[in-house]
Amino acid sequence: MTTTGGSERSPSVALRTEALEQLLTERGLIDPKAMDAIITRYETSVGPLNGAKVVARAWTDPDYRRRLLEDGTASIKELGFSGQQGEHIVVVENTPTTHNVVVCTLCSCYPWPVLGLPPSWYKDPAYRARVVREPRTVLAEMGLTLDDDVQIIVRDSTSEVRWLVLPERPPGTERLTEEELVPLITRDAMVGVAKVATP
Amino acid sequence: MDGIADMGGTHGWGPVHPPQRDEPVFAEDWQRKAFALAILSGRAANGGINTDAFRHALERLDRAHYIDDGYFGRWLNAGELMLTERAVLAPGAVEARARNLRGEHVPEPPVTEPVRPHYAPTAEGSLRSLDAAPAFGVGQRVRARDVSVPGHTRLPGYVRGHTGVVEIIQPAHVLPDTNAHFLGENPQYVYSVWFDSYELWGAGAEPFTVTVDMYESYLEATA
Known part of the structure; x- marks a missing residue:
């Protein structure tokens, strides 16, 4: 200076x-x-509401869900979402036995077209450094305690590939429509540090 | 390069910060402009968008400029670094203007003549198509090269020298290692490679898997 x-x-x-x-x-x-x-x-204009619309469609339309998991980018574009930091999006599904969680250890890469800009916790050095070393502990600190038999897969976004988590549809929502499901789906669940709660 | 940005697995950062409900996109007013300015600074410095050059500017910031100014502050600082390196701004120009904005009277450096790189991307974005077949197949065991390069790379330190298994072959992308330095696109396939936590962190680790997305030249075949 x-x-x-x-x-x-x-x-x-x-x-x-x-x-x-x-x-x-x-x-x-x-x-x-x-x-x-x-x-x-x-x-x-761009924020996690976009991703929530993608997830709600996948929860209510089995054919869309299948296509979304096969070709995330094209299926997301069908709903009108594309652009910078979303050239190639891969969607991975969380289930009762497998839990995906996304990070970028090298900067803070994040799927902007579906989730907007990353929240502060995602950009925090503690999250970037620790979630690839002790994800179960980190998730618990963030309020998500997973059973011991759940397999954790951490997705480190080190290239231009962007990852979106398709969370589990919570029990008790079987009667809800696609539009009614959208507001339940949170950014944190689509990164994999939370589950979608039953309303 | 091995810099502060390569944080995976490093210690000393304390607890994580649990998500806040309804966190604003920009917590402070200046962050809006810092974000937009960083994007536009890249274009003004380089004559086009080069995200790899921007990330290389980010990773070359010192600790104060990377950590203490926060995410949007480091974006601003990386934008200023690129503009100064390309002589779009004279060294000290931003500091001098900022001091004058707060009522000091300091001389501002004269306007300089920009020296921009020759930059001609073959297409928008980073996806490219390749005629050659991928060198590695799904299910194949591969080792991340154990190399430390002075320039830009997206090969994180914590996987170097470790062995994993190819999960997904992703489309070809521009290679950041050369593109960040305006040395060509050299597109390569990207591989999402599974690493077992015990392979990375030893027998005492939590059981889990990490996938790291790696350009073909970051990998070598292994038995």
């Missing part, structure tokens, strides 16, 4: 953000409209 007189305290990251925006805008290197479009897309 340069010391140019005045306060020795480095400017906050918020101020540096404002500074970078000014510098790039002044020189015509960024378009404020493009900036707004990116923010709007990831703050309001």
Whole structure:
């Protein structure tokens, strides 16, 4: 850092953000409209509701479920969800005996088109470091205690392949429609750190 | 490279943070702009989107710029690093402007002439088609190469030298190791490889499996 007189305290990251925006805008290197479009897309248009719609369809349409597990990307695109960080999505199914949980140990890769931007716990070094070493302990700390006979499969997103978990449909929801199921399905269940609870 | 970003299996991070209900996408106002600026900075620095170059910028940040500024802070810092390396910004330009924004009066460095890489992706995104057949088959035992490279790689330290089994052959993708340095796309098949927890962490480990998605050149056949 340069010391140019005045306060020795480095400017906050918020101020540096404002500074970078000014510098790039002044020189015509960024378009404020493009900036707004990116923010709007990831703050309001794209989020875990997309993934919940995919899961609810899979729970209520056996043919869709089969196709989703065979070709995640194409089946997800059928519902209108695609784009950056979702070029190739693989969907894996959680069952009473197998539990998948997703991480990116190298950065925080995450299937944006179906889940939006990752939550803070997913980006946390403790999660990134530990879930590939002691997943059962980590899941318990996060509130999910699995039986000893459940096989855990950790999916480390080290390439451009993105992983989406198809959670188990909870008991007691047999009579619910696809639309009624959607609000039950949480982001955390689609990453594999929670189960979908019976309403 | 072996840097702070390669966190898998490392110790000392404390407990995980359980999920919060209704967590906002951006907890603080500046994070919105930092996120968008990081994406647009990549284009301004490199003349196109190169996610691998961006990740390489992230992994070269020092601990303070990687950890202490948080996720969106490190995105901003990586954007600034790429812009400075390409002379789109002069060193210290952001700091000087930020100081002036808070009322100091410091000289700002003169505008520099950008030196951008020659970057011509053959298609959008990272998926590519290959004529050659995959070198490894589903069910085959493979070993992750035990190599440490100074440049960018997506071969995590915790699997290097360890043996696993190919679970899924994924489509071919641009190779991050060369693309991050603008040295070509070199597309390769990606393999989702199963590793047993005892193989990775020893006999005292919890029983589980990890799959790691690895480019073909990260792997070698084993008996």
